[in-house]
Amino acid sequence: MIRQRVYKSRVFFLWCFCTLLAAMIQTNWPNLLKLQEVSPDIILVVLVYFAIAYGEEWAMFTGLLGGLYLDVAVGTTLGHYVLCYVVMGYILGRLSTRLITEHAAIKAGAVFAAGTGWGILYASIQYMQRPQSGMIQPLITNFIPTAFYSAIITPLVFLTLDRIFHRRDYMGGGLQS
Amino acid sequence: MNPGRLLAEYRPQLILVVLVTLSLFSLITGADSSFIHMGLSRFVNLSAYPFLKLRYATVTGVESTYKVFADPKSIQKENEALQLEVASLRARTARIKELDRENQRLRRLLAFQQQEPGLSLQPAAVLENYKGMLRIEGGSMQGFQVSMGVITAEGIVGIITEVADFTSIVATLHHVDCRVGAMVLRNRLRAYDGVVHASGSDFNQLCSMEYIDMKEEVRIGDQVVSSPESLFPAGLPVGKIVSLRGGGGLWKSASIEPVVNPYQLDEVLVILRALEASEYIAGPPASLSGTDVPFISKAPEMPDQRSLQERYAP
Numbered sequence: 096m097i098r099q100r101v102y103k104s105r106v107f108f109l110w111c112f113c114t115l116l117a118a119m120i121q122t123n124w125p126n127l128l129k130l131q132e133v134s135p136d137i138i139l140v141v142l143v144y145f146a147i148a149y150g151e152e153w154a155m156f157t158g159l160l161g162g163l164y165l166d167v168a169v170g171t172t173l174g175h176y177v178l179c180y181v182v183m184g185y186i187l188g189r190l191s192t193r194l195i196t197e198h199a200a201i202k203a204g205a206v207f208a209a210g211t212g213w214g215i216l217y218a219s220i221q222y223m224q225r226p227q228s229g230m231i232q233p234l235i236t237n238f239i240p241t242a243f244y245s246a247i248i249t250p251l252v253f254l255t256l257d258r259i260f261h262r263r264d265y266m267g268g269g270l271q272s
Numbered sequence: 273m274n275p276g277r278l279l280a281e282y283r284p285q286l287i288l289v290v291l292v293t294l295s296l297f298s299l300i301t302g303a304d305s306s307f308i309h310m311g312l313s314r315f316v317n318l319s320a321y322p323f324l325k326l327r328y329a330t331v332t333g334v335e336s337t338y339k340v341f342a343d344p345k346s347i348q349k350e351n352e353a354l355q356l357e358v359a360s361l362r363a364r365t366a367r368i369k370e371l372d373r374e375n376q377r378l379r380r381l382l383a384f385q386q387q388e389p390g391l392s393l394q395p396a397a398v399l400e401n402y403k404g405m406l407r408i409e410g411g412s413m414q415g416f417q418v419s420m421g422v423i424t425a426e427g428i429v430g431i432i433t434e435v436a437d438f439t440s441i442v443a444t445l446h447h448v449d450c451r452v453g454a455m456v457l458r459n460r461l462r463a464y465d466g467v468v469h470a471s472g473s474d475f476n477q478l479c480s481m482e483y484i485d486m487k488e489e490v491r492i493g494d495q496v497v498s499s500p501e502s503l504f505p506a507g508l509p510v511g512k513i514v515s516l517r518g519g520g521g522l523w524k525s526a527s528i529e530p531v532v533n534p535y536q537l538d539e540v541l542v543i544l545r546a547l548e549a550s551e552y553i554a555g556p557p558a559s560l561s562g563t564d565v566p567f568i569s570k571a572p573e574m575p576d577q578r579s580l581q582e583r584y585a586p
Contacts, residue, residue, distance in 0.1 A: 150284070151284045151288075152283070152284050152287060155284070155287055155288060155291060156287075158291075159291055163308075166305045167305045167308045167309050167312060168309075170305060170306065170309065171305065172298065172299055172302055172303065172304065172305070173298040173299075173303040173304065173305045173308070174294065174295035174296070174297075174298030174299045174303070175295075175299060177291065177294075177295045177298075178291075178292060178295035178296065178299065181288065181291045181292060181295065182288075182292065185284065185288045188284065220299065224299075
């Protein structure tokens with residue numbers, strides 16, 4: 096029991112650390128991974144990882160934490176990022192239970208789908224707040240390339256997170272969170 | 273169905289509903305995230321401050337230590353230059369303090385001059401002092417004469433005894449040549465000879481008021497001021513009675529501590545002329561004013577009470 100509790104708190108702190116690290120990289124060093132004016136959405140990749148690995152609750156809380164960080168850092172209305180991430184976290188979490196394989200391509204596809212969905216949600220909210228900004232153009236020029244780029248870096252991020260969380264043990268029937 | 277079980281079963285949906293509702297509410301109300309940003313900034317700044325200080329101290333310490341070992345000659349040169357600079361700055365600081373004190377003294381003298389419009393005063397710097405005598409800057413060229421009184425804002429200093437062209441000698445209340453007509457302020461009591469004079473001893477800086485009638489009441493602590501018969505205007509402080517001596521006969525004498533210590537003076541005021549009360553109102557005679565500028569009386573204008581015939585008669 097004690098071992099399980101220690102394991103849980105360790106996983107919790109690691110989850111906090113990884114989510115905040117992803118948010119910090121995304122906001123403080125946006126040029127670090129920028130290619131052709133497109134940066135990957137690392138928080139979304141982390142969110143998809145937690146959705147697949149730990150379910151929709153972890154994914155939603157990842158979305159809450161990362162979204163809050165982005166809302167505060169970017170200075171948007173509170174809840175803009177949070178709403179998009181939480182909804183995508185729930186959907187991905189529900190979908191992950193139906194995944195029959197954890198092939199890298201499936202994960203990358205999930206990230207691309209999540210990125211596109213996130214972009215549609217974000218653009219919709221933005222369009223409702225400021226109709227003059229348009230919805231289709233940012234979706235095509237910004238959100239879909241971002242989703243694609245996020246999908247490309249997915250294996251790297253997932254591998255790193257697997258190492259951090261020792262997920263192979265967990266998937267192999269080890270201690271459960 | 274058990275509500276707890278229901279809650280556990282639909283927990284993810286419940287969390288989703290709560291979070292989405294809160295987000296929507298925030299979006300609809302347009303809640304700005306700046307207050308969180310400000311709070312976080314303050315928190316981060318406060319948390320980071322000790323680490324920044326520590327980093328600064330560490331970097332500075334390492335750099336200075338490295339410099340000591342890497343380039344000791346430049347450190348030595350820098351040290352010598354700094355020592356010179358410190359010495360120079362100390363001298364400048366002392367000079368500034370001295371100027372500040374001088375400024376305060378001159379302000380006090382100026383204020384005293386303005387308080388005493390009935391006295392024609394000439395400031396003079398003290399060049400040297402020796403055995404109760406002062407040599408002051410200013411002599412006959414400045415209009416100084418023997419027997420002129422010398423004062424400060426605190427009280428009487430002494431009397432001019434010698435005058436050269438550009439300097440003068442002042443006998444202070446510590447010198448036997450100085451005698452000042454004085455009285456006790458409380459009861460206007462004068463001594464039989466009416467003067468206060470120095471003890472004549474270099475080691476005794478008290479003055480004496482001799483020949484006080486045994487019947488007169490004099491107390492220790494009484495203020496002694498110049499009397500109307502003296503060379504000074506009446507009422508200028510001379511000193512304070514510190515002890516009384518009874519000779520066993522008809523007289524007693526009092527020791528007086530002068531209010532002015534001549535050995536601590538840098539500037540004094542020479543009384544060129546003390547205007548009488550009538551002169552103060554009407555203005556001094558033209559022969560004594562020393563200038564061609566007409567004296568403007570400070571007295572209020574009196575109404576012209578002449579008759580019309582007198583006023584306009586040819």
